[in-house]
Amino acid sequence: MDIYKKFENLGPLGKYSREGYGYFMFPKLEGELGPRMNFMGKERLNWSINNYLGLGNHPEVREADAKAAKEWGLAYPMGARMMSGQTGYHEQLERELADFEKKEAAYLLNYGYQGMVSIIDSLVDRKDVIVYDSEAHACIIDGCRLHFGKRFVYPHNNMENLEKELSRAHKITGQTGGGILVITEGVYGMSGDLGNLRDIVKLKKKFPFRLLVDDAHGFGTMGPTCAGTSEHLGVMDDVDIYFGTFAKSMAGIGGFVASEQKVIEFLRYNMRSQIYAKSLPMPMVIGALKRLDLIRTQPELKDNLWKIVNALQSGLKENGFNIGATESPVTPVILEGGAPEATQITYDLRENYNIFCSIVTYPVIPKGMILLRLIPTAAHSLEDVEYTIDAFSRIKQKLDAGEYDPQKILNPYDFMKRDY
Numbered sequence: 001m002d003i004y005k006k007f008e009n010l011g012p013l014g015k016y017s018r019e020g021y022g023y024f025m026f027p028k029l030e031g032e033l034g035p036r037m038n039f040m041g042k043e044r045l046n047w048s049i050n051n052y053l054g055l056g057n058h059p060e061v062r063e064a065d066a067k068a069a070k071e072w073g074l075a076y077p078m079g080a081r082m083m084s085g086q087t088g089y090h091e092q093l094e095r096e097l098a099d100f101e102k103k104e105a106a107y108l109l110n111y112g113y114q115g116m117v118s119i120i121d122s123l124v125d126r127k128d129v130i131v132y133d134s135e136a137h138a139c140i141i142d143g144c145r146l147h148f149g150k151r152f153v154y155p156h157n158n159m160e161n162l163e164k165e166l167s168r169a170h171k172i173t174g175q176t177g178g179g180i181l182v183i184t185e186g187v188y189g190m191s192g193d194l195g196n197l198r199d200i201v202k203l204k205k206k207f208p209f210r211l212l213v214d215d216a217h218g219f220g221t222m223g224p225t226c227a228g229t230s231e232h233l234g235v236m237d238d239v240d241i242y243f244g245t246f247a248k249s250m251a252g253i254g255g256f257v258a259s260e261q262k263v264i265e266f267l268r269y270n271m272r273s274q275i276y277a278k279s280l281p282m283p284m285v286i287g288a289l290k291r292l293d294l295i296r297t298q299p300e301l302k303d304n305l306w307k308i309v310n311a312l313q314s315g316l317k318e319n320g321f322n323i324g325a326t327e328s329p330v331t332p333v334i335l336e337g338g339a340p341e342a343t344q345i346t347y348d349l350r351e352n353y354n355i356f357c358s359i360v361t362y363p364v365i366p367k368g369m370i371l372l373r374l375i376p377t378a379a380h381s382l383e384d385v386e387y388t389i390d391a392f393s394r395i396k397q398k399l400d401a402g403e404y405d406p407q408k409i410l411n412p413y414d415f416m417k418r419d420y
């Protein structure tokens, strides 16, 4: 059989491509990054980008990015770090990130995703056992897929199960002579709840393991100095390997890993996605230095973010919405229904209330659930919050009254009678 045959089925996410492409999936958000962006030619109140601190369009960031691009271009440095892509700026950013995370050293990653895959791949060999959370991000799962040894999953944040899996892992490593790597996220990006870092690190007293934390959503948003979820929970020293991305709070691209000097030294020479790939371009590095400086020196960025987060989350709760167990800026609004209702709610929000947020349904979350995901940022206003809660309340009333047809997957293009 021709392997191309399988393209007839686009898979669970591609299934609604005809109805959804360009509207529910791959929508184009245009204009300046921020709480107001254009979608299909109309301005919408945007709650769907991880621009937590509002740095994406911060004038000082824009200026630093433009200046660096003018001075260095986007090509420099050419080659991988190890061969010809090393610069003093890359090293400076690593030193500053290590200090910020109170770790001995840090190493830059070209993309968070590939970086995480290679961190996991480098840290373990077939004698070792990985134990990881069931809701781990795809990059963690892909890293684990490369592992030739055993790997065990524990149900999300379930400490009893984690302990059982650690006990199994401990027996195995007793025989193989390997070690155990536990992987969790700091902030879970869909539900906004936190990895149970305090209880996980307590288990270090019972079992020998190293802890790797993916803090993509916590870096820049959590903790007194924005150093992340481990700072927020007071366990910075117990997290052995800390991972952050520049793609969210830092509104850039790339990422980093921070740990003890000997760990970083090892990773530098063993992470395949970094050894065999081009170094981060200079404007990304200089731009990241600027962003880190703003995070350190302008605590009002975080204060503004949390002012909006608190108003949004308490307002939603007061209005009877289920926002799950979030303890971070990520704000899920959980409703009952399937893909048909989800398409109609999204359309209603976008076209009748001009609100743009991401929507998630089965298979990403369990059947029968709709998750509207709101990402508050420092650039939103309290008026935005009030308007959104009011619109959501109207939507919920309609859903409860059965006004969204549970049989019909909405095709917005049919509805708009326009060809996009």
Ligand SMILES: Cc1ncc(COP(=O)(O)O)c(C=O)c1O
Pocket: 111, 112, 113, 114, 116, 137, 139, 185, 189, 214, 216, 217, 245, 246, 247, 253, 254, 255
């Ligand atoms: C938890 C988590 N880890 C890793 C990544 C990947 O980061 P990047 O976008 O820098 O590749 C993301 C981004 O979506 C994420 O949410």
